Amino acid sequence: MLHLSKMLFNSFTIMRGLSEFSATALFMVISCMGCSVRDQGASGNLIxxxxxxxxxVVVMHIFGFISGAHANPCVSIACCLLGYIGSNMMFVYIACQLAGAAFGYFMLLQMLSQGLLDACKQGVCMVEPMNSLSSIQILSIEGFLTSVLILAWSALWDVRSGRFLDSVTLRMGCLVTVCNLAGGHLTGASMNPAKILIPTLFKGNPETVLLQLGGQMLASIIIPQLWIFAYTPNYRPLQIETPERHASELYLSP
Amino acid sequence: MLHLSKMLFNSFTIMRGLSEFSATALFMVISCMGCSVRDQGASGNLIxxxxxxxxxVVVMHIFGFISGAHANPCVSIACCLLGYIGSNMMFVYIACQLAGAAFGYFMLLQMLSQGLLDACKQGVCMVEPMNSLSSIQILSIEGFLTSVLILAWSALWDVRSGRFLDSVTLRMGCLVTVCNLAGGHLTGASMNPAKILIPTLFKGNPETVLLQLGGQMLASIIIPQLWIFAYTPNYRPLQIETPERHASELYLSP
Amino acid sequence: MLHLSKMLFNSFTIMRGLSEFSATALFMVISCMGCSVRDQGASGNLIxxxxxxxxxVVVMHIFGFISGAHANPCVSIACCLLGYIGSNMMFVYIACQLAGAAFGYFMLLQMLSQGLLDACKQGVCMVEPMNSLSSIQILSIEGFLTSVLILAWSALWDVRSGRFLDSVTLRMGCLVTVCNLAGGHLTGASMNPAKILIPTLFKGNPETVLLQLGGQMLASIIIPQLWIFAYTPNYRPLQIETPERHASELYLSP
Amino acid sequence: MLHLSKMLFNSFTIMRGLSEFSATALFMVISCMGCSVRDQGASGNLIxxxxxxxxxVVVMHIFGFISGAHANPCVSIACCLLGYIGSNMMFVYIACQLAGAAFGYFMLLQMLSQGLLDACKQGVCMVEPMNSLSSIQILSIEGFLTSVLILAWSALWDVRSGRFLDSVTLRMGCLVTVCNLAGGHLTGASMNPAKILIPTLFKGNPETVLLQLGGQMLASIIIPQLWIFAYTPNYRPLQIETPERHASELYLSP
Known part of the structure; x- marks a missing residue:
C-alpha cells in the first residue's frame, strides 16, 4: 500500500500515466471522428x-517511448503477465486508459455537430456484431483477432526483436488495419476494451458488448502464457518489480 | 541586427532557406495537382x-536532412518554442515557406489547363469547412488535428526517439493521412497555414480561414509548452542560439 | 534416420515447427476471413x-525471428535449395505448414456463419483462374508471380541485405499486395501451395489447381539456382547441415 | 575502347547489367499486368x-543491393551526372534497361489472353496525355514529376542520408505512388523513358511520347546540377571512374 502510494507520486509514473491517458484520448478522437461520412460496403470498410x-501508428509514434503507447487495457494486462510491468503499474495504466477514452469520447461529441453525430450508423464509435453470428462465434472471432494483436505485442517486446524496432510502429498499424479488414464487418474488430466500454455507457447493447469484451479478455490472459510456454526459448523474461526504470531506456516496451 | 544580417548570408542558412522554399513549393504542387479528377464521397476522401x-513523405525524404523539411510555419514555430532553432532562423523558415507556397501555387496554375482548374470543387487547393459546424467547432477540430501533428514532430525531435528515425518519414505520412481521413471532410484538415493562406489570397472565405488559422496557431504555441511540461523528464532541450550547425548533423531535426 | 528423430525432438526444432504451424494457420484465417463482404471489380480486388x-506483414512480424515465418512451402523449398536450412528441416517446415493451413481453414469454417460462407464467390479461400487464359498462361503467370516472391526472399536472405532488415517485413507485404493487384484477377495469385491445396480438398477444380501448383513449384526450384548463378558474387552460401542454431541468431533468415 | 571492352566482360559489370535487365523486365510485367480490369475514375486511378x-518497392528490394535498381534510364543519367557511376557504366545500364523493358513487354503480351489485351484502355502499358493540356503543359508536368523522382534519388544517394537507408525502398514507393496519384490522369506520369518508349514501338502517338520523353530527359539532366549547386554543402561527390567496386559495398547507391 505504501509502495503503491509511493509509486503513484513518482514523477515517471505520473508522466507514463498521463501519456496513456493522452494516447487513449487521442486514439478515440482520431479513430471515431470520420464515422459520419463513410458509406457502407467494401469502400467504407477499407477506409x-x-x-x-x-x-x-500515430499513437505509437508519439507516445511509444514515453509509456509504450498501449492505449488498450488488453495490452497492459498481457504486458503485466509477461512480466514487463508490475501489477500496480498495470492498474495505473488501465485506469488512465479508461479515463482517457472517456475524456476523448466526450471531447469528440463536443467537436461534432448534431447532424454529423446522427449520421453515424450505430452511434459514434459504436460497433455492432453481425446478426447472423452466434454468441460463440462472436466470442471466438473477437478473441482470435485480439490474440493476433497480443501475439504481435509479445513479439515486439521479445528481446529477440530488439534490433528491429524502427518500423515496428508501421507493422502494428498494418496489423490493426488487416484485422479490421478481416473482421470489421463481423464483430467490429475493436480489439480494445476501452473503445468498446466507453461508448456503451452512453448507448449500447450490453449483451454483445459482454461477448466482445469476453473474447478480448480471454485473449489477453491466454496468449501471454502461450507465448512463454511455446515461443520463449531457455530464458524467461525478468520479473520487473520496480517499474521506475528511466524512461529513456524504454521504446515501446515499458 | 548585425547578427541577423550575418546569418542571412551564411551559406548554410541560404541552403536551408532554399530547401524550405523548394519543399513547400513541391508540397503545394504535388498535394493539389490531382484535385480535378476526384469525385466526392468516401473514395475521393481516401484518395x-x-x-x-x-x-x-516525399518532402521529408528529399529535404529532411537539409533543413528538416518543415514545409509548415506551425512546425517551425513549435521547433523554435522547443528550442531547436533560434527565433531568427524561425522567421527565415516561415518567410521561405510562404514564398515557396506562393511560387508552387503559381506554377501549379500554369501547369493545369483552364478546364481542369474549373473542375476543382472549391478552387484549386481550397478547403471549405462543413457548413453545419459552429465557429468554435471549426477552431477546435483544426486545433486538435494540428496538435496531433505538432505532438508528432515534438516526439520526432525528442532525444529519446533518436535511434528510431529511419521510418519516421513514413510515420509522419501515416499521421497526415489519418488526420485527413478523420477531419478532411469537416474542416479540410490542412494543418498548414501556408497551404491555407496562399490560395485564399486568390479566392477564399476570410472568416473561415481565420478560424482554421487560429486553431493551427493555437496548437503550434500551446503544444510545445505542454510537451516540455508533461513529457520531458529531467532534462530540458538545449537552447541552441547558433543555428549554423553543420547540416550533416541534422536529420529531420534542425 | 537417427539424426532425423534426434532433430525432431530437439526443442528448437519443435519451437520452429510450431511457429510455422501457427504462422500458416493464422495466415489462412486472416487472409480468408473477409471474403464474404467484398464486391467484385476494382475496389474488391484492391481490398x-x-x-x-x-x-x-502480420505473420512475418510475429513469427519472423522464431522460424523465419515462411508460411509457404515454396519458400521453404527455396530456402533449402539456397542452403540456409537442411532438407530434413525443410520437410518438417512443409509438414507443419500444411497441417497449420488445414487447422486454420477448419477454424475459419467454424467461426463464420453459414450465410457468410455461402456469400463467398467461389467458396471460402478459393481462387479460380480466369476462363480466357490457356493452361500455359495460367502456369506461366502463377510461375512468374511466385518467382518474384522467391526472388524477394532470396534477396532478404542474402548476406548483402543483412543491414537492412528492419522494414523488410513491410516490403514483403508490399510485394504480396502488388502481385495480387497485378495477377489476382488472372490466376488468383496465391503464390502459396498450402493456401491452394487445403481448400481444394473440400471443393475445387483439380485441373486448374495442378496448373497453379505447377507454376509455383517450378518457380521455387528454378529461381534459387538462378539466384546463385547470376546474382551471388564470389562466395557461396554456407551449407548449414545443422539446423540447431540458436534461434536468437535468426531474423527472418533461418 | 579497351577499357570499355574490359569492363564489359568484368563479372561485376555483367551481374549489374543483368540485374538492371531483370529489374526493368520485372517492373514492366508487374506494373502493366493488371491494366485490363481497372475501371476508369478515381478508384482505378488509385489502384x-x-x-x-x-x-x-519490389524492384528496389530485390535488385537494390546488386545494381542499385534504377530500372529507369533517367535515374542512370542522373547517377552519372552526380558522379556515382562512370559514363561507360551508364550506357551499359541504359542498354540493359531498354532491352529488359522490351523483353518484359514481350513476355507480358504472351502471358495475357487476347481478350485481356483488348480490354486495356489505350493498349497495354500505354499512357496518353489528357487532350486539354497544351504541349508545354505536358512537357512541364512530366518534367516536374520526373524532377521529384530525381531529387529523391539524389537525396537517397547523398552521403548525409547514409544512415537512413532501411526504409528508403518504401519511401520511393510512396513517391512513385503519389506522383501517379497527382499526375497520372494528366500525362500518365510514367517518369520512365523505358516504360514510355517500348510500348510506343508497338502502337503509340509519337508526338506526345516525344513531349513526355523531353520532360523526363530535361529533368534528369537539370536536377543533378541543381542538387550539386544548391544542396551539396562543402564537399563534392567523388568522381568514381572505376565502377568495379565490390558489390557488397553498394546498397541502392551504385
Missing part, C-alpha cells in the same frame, strides 16, 4: 480499417 | 488523404 | 490484395 | 498508382 490502423 | 500524406 | 499483403 | 508504386 475505416485504414483509419483505425493509421491511428495506431 | 485526397493518401495524396496529402504521401506528399509529406 | 483483397491489401488484406493478403498485410496478413503477410 | 494503378498503388500498383506502380509498389512495383517500385
Amino acid at each position: 475505416s480499417s485504414l483509419n483505425y490502423g493509421l491511428a495506431t | 485526397s488523404s493518401l495524396n496529402y500524406g504521401l506528399a509529406t | 483483397s490484395s491489401l488484406n493478403y499483403g498485410l496478413a503477410t | 494503378s498508382s498503388l500498383n506502380y508504386g509498389l512495383a517500385t
Whole structure:
C-alpha cells in the first residue's frame, strides 16, 4: 500500500500515466471522428480499417517511448503477465486508459455537430456484431483477432526483436488495419476494451458488448502464457518489480 | 541586427532557406495537382488523404536532412518554442515557406489547363469547412488535428526517439493521412497555414480561414509548452542560439 | 534416420515447427476471413490484395525471428535449395505448414456463419483462374508471380541485405499486395501451395489447381539456382547441415 | 575502347547489367499486368498508382543491393551526372534497361489472353496525355514529376542520408505512388523513358511520347546540377571512374 502510494507520486509514473491517458484520448478522437461520412460496403470498410490502423501508428509514434503507447487495457494486462510491468503499474495504466477514452469520447461529441453525430450508423464509435453470428462465434472471432494483436505485442517486446524496432510502429498499424479488414464487418474488430466500454455507457447493447469484451479478455490472459510456454526459448523474461526504470531506456516496451 | 544580417548570408542558412522554399513549393504542387479528377464521397476522401500524406513523405525524404523539411510555419514555430532553432532562423523558415507556397501555387496554375482548374470543387487547393459546424467547432477540430501533428514532430525531435528515425518519414505520412481521413471532410484538415493562406489570397472565405488559422496557431504555441511540461523528464532541450550547425548533423531535426 | 528423430525432438526444432504451424494457420484465417463482404471489380480486388499483403506483414512480424515465418512451402523449398536450412528441416517446415493451413481453414469454417460462407464467390479461400487464359498462361503467370516472391526472399536472405532488415517485413507485404493487384484477377495469385491445396480438398477444380501448383513449384526450384548463378558474387552460401542454431541468431533468415 | 571492352566482360559489370535487365523486365510485367480490369475514375486511378508504386518497392528490394535498381534510364543519367557511376557504366545500364523493358513487354503480351489485351484502355502499358493540356503543359508536368523522382534519388544517394537507408525502398514507393496519384490522369506520369518508349514501338502517338520523353530527359539532366549547386554543402561527390567496386559495398547507391 505504501509502495503503491509511493509509486503513484513518482514523477515517471505520473508522466507514463498521463501519456496513456493522452494516447487513449487521442486514439478515440482520431479513430471515431470520420464515422459520419463513410458509406457502407467494401469502400467504407477499407477506409475505416485504414483509419483505425493509421491511428495506431500515430499513437505509437508519439507516445511509444514515453509509456509504450498501449492505449488498450488488453495490452497492459498481457504486458503485466509477461512480466514487463508490475501489477500496480498495470492498474495505473488501465485506469488512465479508461479515463482517457472517456475524456476523448466526450471531447469528440463536443467537436461534432448534431447532424454529423446522427449520421453515424450505430452511434459514434459504436460497433455492432453481425446478426447472423452466434454468441460463440462472436466470442471466438473477437478473441482470435485480439490474440493476433497480443501475439504481435509479445513479439515486439521479445528481446529477440530488439534490433528491429524502427518500423515496428508501421507493422502494428498494418496489423490493426488487416484485422479490421478481416473482421470489421463481423464483430467490429475493436480489439480494445476501452473503445468498446466507453461508448456503451452512453448507448449500447450490453449483451454483445459482454461477448466482445469476453473474447478480448480471454485473449489477453491466454496468449501471454502461450507465448512463454511455446515461443520463449531457455530464458524467461525478468520479473520487473520496480517499474521506475528511466524512461529513456524504454521504446515501446515499458 | 548585425547578427541577423550575418546569418542571412551564411551559406548554410541560404541552403536551408532554399530547401524550405523548394519543399513547400513541391508540397503545394504535388498535394493539389490531382484535385480535378476526384469525385466526392468516401473514395475521393481516401484518395485526397493518401495524396496529402504521401506528399509529406516525399518532402521529408528529399529535404529532411537539409533543413528538416518543415514545409509548415506551425512546425517551425513549435521547433523554435522547443528550442531547436533560434527565433531568427524561425522567421527565415516561415518567410521561405510562404514564398515557396506562393511560387508552387503559381506554377501549379500554369501547369493545369483552364478546364481542369474549373473542375476543382472549391478552387484549386481550397478547403471549405462543413457548413453545419459552429465557429468554435471549426477552431477546435483544426486545433486538435494540428496538435496531433505538432505532438508528432515534438516526439520526432525528442532525444529519446533518436535511434528510431529511419521510418519516421513514413510515420509522419501515416499521421497526415489519418488526420485527413478523420477531419478532411469537416474542416479540410490542412494543418498548414501556408497551404491555407496562399490560395485564399486568390479566392477564399476570410472568416473561415481565420478560424482554421487560429486553431493551427493555437496548437503550434500551446503544444510545445505542454510537451516540455508533461513529457520531458529531467532534462530540458538545449537552447541552441547558433543555428549554423553543420547540416550533416541534422536529420529531420534542425 | 537417427539424426532425423534426434532433430525432431530437439526443442528448437519443435519451437520452429510450431511457429510455422501457427504462422500458416493464422495466415489462412486472416487472409480468408473477409471474403464474404467484398464486391467484385476494382475496389474488391484492391481490398483483397491489401488484406493478403498485410496478413503477410502480420505473420512475418510475429513469427519472423522464431522460424523465419515462411508460411509457404515454396519458400521453404527455396530456402533449402539456397542452403540456409537442411532438407530434413525443410520437410518438417512443409509438414507443419500444411497441417497449420488445414487447422486454420477448419477454424475459419467454424467461426463464420453459414450465410457468410455461402456469400463467398467461389467458396471460402478459393481462387479460380480466369476462363480466357490457356493452361500455359495460367502456369506461366502463377510461375512468374511466385518467382518474384522467391526472388524477394532470396534477396532478404542474402548476406548483402543483412543491414537492412528492419522494414523488410513491410516490403514483403508490399510485394504480396502488388502481385495480387497485378495477377489476382488472372490466376488468383496465391503464390502459396498450402493456401491452394487445403481448400481444394473440400471443393475445387483439380485441373486448374495442378496448373497453379505447377507454376509455383517450378518457380521455387528454378529461381534459387538462378539466384546463385547470376546474382551471388564470389562466395557461396554456407551449407548449414545443422539446423540447431540458436534461434536468437535468426531474423527472418533461418 | 579497351577499357570499355574490359569492363564489359568484368563479372561485376555483367551481374549489374543483368540485374538492371531483370529489374526493368520485372517492373514492366508487374506494373502493366493488371491494366485490363481497372475501371476508369478515381478508384482505378488509385489502384494503378498503388500498383506502380509498389512495383517500385519490389524492384528496389530485390535488385537494390546488386545494381542499385534504377530500372529507369533517367535515374542512370542522373547517377552519372552526380558522379556515382562512370559514363561507360551508364550506357551499359541504359542498354540493359531498354532491352529488359522490351523483353518484359514481350513476355507480358504472351502471358495475357487476347481478350485481356483488348480490354486495356489505350493498349497495354500505354499512357496518353489528357487532350486539354497544351504541349508545354505536358512537357512541364512530366518534367516536374520526373524532377521529384530525381531529387529523391539524389537525396537517397547523398552521403548525409547514409544512415537512413532501411526504409528508403518504401519511401520511393510512396513517391512513385503519389506522383501517379497527382499526375497520372494528366500525362500518365510514367517518369520512365523505358516504360514510355517500348510500348510506343508497338502502337503509340509519337508526338506526345516525344513531349513526355523531353520532360523526363530535361529533368534528369537539370536536377543533378541543381542538387550539386544548391544542396551539396562543402564537399563534392567523388568522381568514381572505376565502377568495379565490390558489390557488397553498394546498397541502392551504385
